[in-house]
Amino acid sequence: MIGDTPVPMTTLDRARALDAEDELAGFRDEFLFPSHPSGRAVYLCGNSLGLQPRATRQWVLRELEHWAEHAVEGHFRGERPWFAYHEFFAKGAAEVVGARPGEVVVMNGLTVNLHLMLVSFYAPTPSRYRIVIEAGAxxxxxxxxxSHARLHGFDPETTVVELAPRAGEDDLRTADVEAFLAREGGNVALVMLGGVNYYTGQAQDLAAIxxxxxxxxxxxxxxxxxxxGNLELSLHDWDVDFAVWCTYKYLNSGPGGVACAFVHERWASAPELPRLAGWWGNDPATRFTMPDEFVPQPGAAGWQLSNAPVLTMAAFGASLEIFGRAGMKRLGAKSRALTGFLESCLRGIDTDLLTIITPTDPAARGCQLSLRVAERGESVHEALTARGVYCDFRRPDVVRVAPVPLYNSFEDVWFFSEIVRECVT
Ligand SMILES: Cc1ncc(COP(=O)(O)O)c(C=O)c1O
Incomplete structure (x- = not known):
């Protein structure tokens, strides 16, 4: 047993009944699932790489055709001219994270965007220089x-503070982050945490932090x-200074897909912020007149460096369109139900080998559950893979599974937990 609260009904019939009631169930048909020799693939790896929407091909083809037809003129012609291509994504991308359109830009890769944000928002002084992250970031x-600590002449050993869960616990308590900042925040320049920890699946309380x-x-x-794309977020209202994210996980833009950055509107035109400059961040009115002086456009778009990677952004567009129809609120509600069902199924397995290290509080997690599998984590993962389940294993002993509300079903979850049951009992 991995829990002692009463287990709700977790039969196959119950899973099917929940699927029948699910108003988002139709979205599953809009995605392409990998095949498996067993005839049934259960994809629970959307936290790593989201599935391909059926519409992606069309979105990418449309840009290929636009290029074929107009060549360089494609920058200024058609429904979505490439000169302003990023602008067509700002609203949809902002809705996903609870931001205003001017606060989000689609560009680069996640780590590149993180570096750009650190250049602007990490401004250490001799008395305020520390960066707080979570242990296991x-x-x-x-x-x-x-690397930014070093760039400013600080020793990362004494500059980067890693806040860890208490002894014997897996998740970092918000109260401990708050207490640390209240006690030692006088020399902290930046707090930079993962919104959801990739290993444990714990969601941080971003507003409180x-x-x-x-x-x-x-x-x-x-x-x-x-x-x-996993949690309902309100970056604007929470007053977050900046955020970065990739789009190939829950946002289904495909491998190496373009990333996003959020810069709060308070910083929309902030000449005091240092930044790395590039022509695409320049005021679009003068961008092509090639002025000598860089004049950043207001908002997150002013952090752009290069012209938009149109083909990968087109792939992202296909998924954003689906998010626009599904809506984060409805996805959030289904996600809590689906992951709650997964948790109940797993709690019903009579074994000492399994521990869920993700918080049980639905407000402190998204759809991912991380399962610590004592003794035989790797072999359980291999057995799951052989049976057509896509999930991943993170050393030393954690199997991560993410039932994604856009395309996973309650039956997927039930099927997965039955295989786990066979492996550990
Ligand atoms: C939490 C987290 N941060 C950063 C990255 C790095 O992303 P990228 O390779 O897109 O820069 C990943 C990649 O999986 C991630 O999971």
């Missing part, structure tokens, strides 16, 4: 913040790789 985040960071005079930025 994604390696790219750790490398990025350490932003407030605590601001209260001690620090700035707050977040890596939303595992949060965007």
């Amino acid at each position: 994604f390696p790219s985040d750790r490398y990025a913040v350490a 932003t407030a605590a960071a601001h209260a001690c005079g620090a700035r707050a930025g977040f890596d939303l790789a595992h949060a965007a």
Whole structure:
């Protein structure tokens, strides 16, 4: 047993009944699922790479045709001229994260965007220089913040503070982050956490952490790789300074897909912020007159460097269109039900080998559950893979699964947990 609360009904019939009631169930048919020799693939890896929407091909083909037909003139012709291509995505991308359109730009890759944001928002002084991250942050985040500490002449060892869960716990308590900032925030310049921890699946309370960071005079930025498209977010209202995220996970833009950045409207035109400049961030009115002086356009778009990667953005467009129809609110509600069902199914397995290290509070997680599998994590993962389940294994002992509300069903979840049951009992 991995829990002692009563287990709701978790039969196949119940799963099918929940699918029949699900008003978002039709979206599943808009995605392409991988095949598996067993005849049934259960894809629970949308936290790593989202599935391809059927419409993606058309969106990309449309740009290929536009290019074939208009060549360089494509920058200024057609329904979505490439000169302004990023502008067509701002509203949809902003809706996904609870931002205003001018606060979000689609550009580059996640880590590149993180570096651009750190250039602007990490402004250390001799008395305020520390960067707070969570222990077990994604390696790219750790490398990025350490490299900025070094760039400013600080030793990452004493500059980057990693806040860890309490002994014997897996998740970082918000109260502990708040207490740390209240106690030691006087020399903290930046708090930079993952919105959802990639390993544990814990969602941070971004509003509370932003407030605590601001209260001690620090700035707050977040890596939303595992949060965007997964959680209902309100970046604008929460007063977050900046955020970055990729779109190939929950946002289904395809491998290496273009990323996003959020810059709060308070910073829309902030000459005091240092920034790296490129022509695409320049005021579009003069961008093609090639002025000597860089005049950033207001808002997140002013952080652009290069012209838009149209083909990968087109792929993202196909998925954004689906998000626009489904809506984060409805997706959030289904996500809580689906992941709650997964948790109940797993809790019904009579074994000591499984522990869910993701918080049980639905407000402190998205759709991902991370399962610690004592003794045989790797072999359970192999068995799951052989049976057509796509999920992943993170050393030393965690299997991560993410039932994605856009395309996963309650039956998928039930099927997965039955295989887990066979493996551990
Ligand atoms: C939490 C998190 N941050 C950062 C990254 C790095 O993303 P990218 O390679 O797009 O820069 C990843 C990639 O999976 C991630 O999961």
